[in-house]
Amino acid sequence: MERLLHPGERWADQVIADVDALGPAWRALVDLAATATTPRPSGRWQRRGGELLADVGPNTYRVRAAGWLRLVDGDADVVPENATVLRGLIWLLALIPPHPETARTLGDQVERALRPVAGRGPRSAKVANAAVYALSRLGDPGLAQLTRLASRVTYRGTLKLIHAALEAHARALGLSRADVEELSIPTYGLTEVGRRVERFDGVTAELRIVDGRPRLIWRNPDGAVLASPPAAVRRGHAERLAELRATVRDIGKMLRAQRNRLDRMFVSAPAWRFVVWRERYLDHPLVATLARRLIWTVNGLPVGYADGALRTVYDVEVRPAPDATVGLWHPANRPADEVLAWREWLARHGIRQPFRQAHREVYELTADEEADEVYSNRFAGQALRQHQFHALVTQRGWRDRLRMDRDDSFSPATRELPEWGLRAEFWVAPTDGRTYESGAYQQIVTDQVRFYPRDAPESVADPETGRYEQWVGEVEDPVAPVPLDRIPPLVFSEILRDVGLAVGISRVGTETYGIEVTDPRLRRDLHQTSV
Structure with missing residues (x-):
């Protein structure tokens, strides 16, 4: 066992201790997990996994593996050999009947594995990708988590897998991607809008969603509000209580995901x-x-x-x-x-909106932009922290690739606008030669915002000069940008708002440009860029 798992990580130490006590069938499972060296399990691997799971009991494995995964520290690196075993243990969860707890555990694992190490990237993309694969095999519970993660994950490789899984579900069901995302949202046992009631031997737990936040309100048999569940409930209904609390956490995460989806x-x-x-x-x-x-x-x-x-x-x-x-x-x-x-x-009516709508910032063409005709320099010339900028725009639906010192060209941040036949480009380039250990530049400098027809060649920048030009072949001609006065006002406003938010938060220094970010909720949300 020691050769398969390196001790020192809490989850690995627990696996070693458990398997030594549980016997040969469990050792065989971990042995199989250690062979998870490919991006996807082979048919042979899955058949062997199914046989071993039958020996230990699928439900028994689910409970045990969930306990191991909860011990994975999202603030510490995973030893590469241990990550391989962890990937195999996650794959095995895809071979047992779907369960909400399994999906919840895997969704948490994606976010933990993608927490960044300064200057290097996510702690273990291998583990995150394995969890996405397993979620894609878990039916409705997995689909709900994938929908949630689609609005949270910013790491490009894992986000691509999430999108592919959702698209595959849509094709299999003969539905659009939007239909799948809308239909996959669970109700969490809510029997009316924002409310669910559970009874524990006369004590009532009311789950209510107030201003987008789930709360548990406990009442005794006389209806008086209690500060916490009584000791009798904690002792006699520990499992139900744990599930209820887990549901509250899940609801909070899903509400944030749905708020982001609606906002986009x-x-x-x-x-x-x-x-x-x-x-x-x-x-x-x-x-x-x-x-x-x-x-x-x-x-x-x-x-x-x-x-x-x-x-x-x-x-x-x-x-x-x-x-x-x-x-x-x-x-x-x-x-x-x-x-x-x-x-x-x-x-x-005392309504507090989940995000700015009636009070939303609206960007209109300025005189300078009308004069420049095809580009906006409103946010040009600002030095930004590259990783934070990358996380912010990706969370807003932009495609952005970290600029590395080994690149022979740099791409702009782009947002596809298929409904309008357009593509928005925000031109950015490294400010100087300072990089992290991974080779990623620490800072970037901003330039123009432009709009192109969606099928136009993408612009690229030369690393030496930072100057952008369209990448065209020998028989192609450059495609002119779309004049700003032909961009629908709503589209122009929202794209400039995205850029303003990203620049205002990731700018080196404390001054903000073009947008107010004093709202504590907005500032908190924009700083949640860990995945």
Whole structure:
């Protein structure tokens, strides 16, 4: 066992101790896990794994392996040989019947394994990728975690695997990727919007979602609020209590993921039939806690939810037809007096939005941008911390590759805008020769924001000069950027907002440019760039 696992990591020490006590069948499982040296398990490997799991009992393995995985330290490196064994143990979880606890454990493992080591990258992409593979094999519980991780993970390799898994599920079901993401959101046992009640021998635990945060409220048989569950509940219902607390943590993570997903929808501008939107958003026990605090449009008419119904800004109740078209309201498309009226409506009804919508920053063309015609220099000339910038824009749906000292060219940060036939480019390049041990440059400097037709050749920069040019072949001609005055105002505003957020937070120094980031919730969210 010592040759397979290096002692010194808590989880590895526990595996060694457990296997010594559990006997030959468990030793054979760990031996098999140590052969997980390829990106995916072979058919032969899976057949052997299935045989060994039958010997120890799939449910027994699930419980034991979950305990081992919970001991993996997200703040410490994983020895490469140990990472191979860990990958094999994770693969084995994909061979047993799906269970919510398994999916939860694997989702946590992805985030832990991707916590960055300064200047080097994630602690173990190998482990994170193995967990994504296992989640892709776990049916609905795994799909829910993949949907959550798609809005959290910023490491390019693992994010690519997550997207591929979600696309594969969509193809298998004959649905769109958006449909799969919407239908995979669990209800977590909520029996009404934002509420679930559990009873423990007369004591009641009420799970409520308030302003996007799950809370557990305990009451005694007389209805008085308790500070914590009584000792009798902790002793007599330990397993149920642990599951309930785990559900609360899961709900918190899923709400953050759904909030980010909704926030990114402004650019894609999706539309739903009212009957579909009502089921997936307005009345969904979890998502409705976010959706009911947003402003929507029904056949173009802005509406909000208050006092049990959809209402106009004048509080007139609206009852849409099943085939009415629903979309997200954005202030860039609306008159100033309408935006102000909705801000007042939200305040009057005591609604705190999950993210800025009525108070969202709107970027309009400046005189300089009109004069420059095809590019914006609004955020040019700023020195940024590259890793933080990379994490921020990736979380906002941009494609960005860390710039390394060995690169023969640099790519811009890009965001695909397929619904509009466009691609946004934010030109950045290293500021100097300072790098981390991995070879990644510590800082980058910003340049122009441009928009191109989606199929136009991508721009690349020369490492010596930092100057960007389109990468075209001998028979190709460069494609001109799209003039800024032809970019839809909503798209222009959202792209500039993304850039402003990333520059404002990752800039070297404390000054912010073009955007207010004093909101503690916004600052906290933007600093959550660990994965």
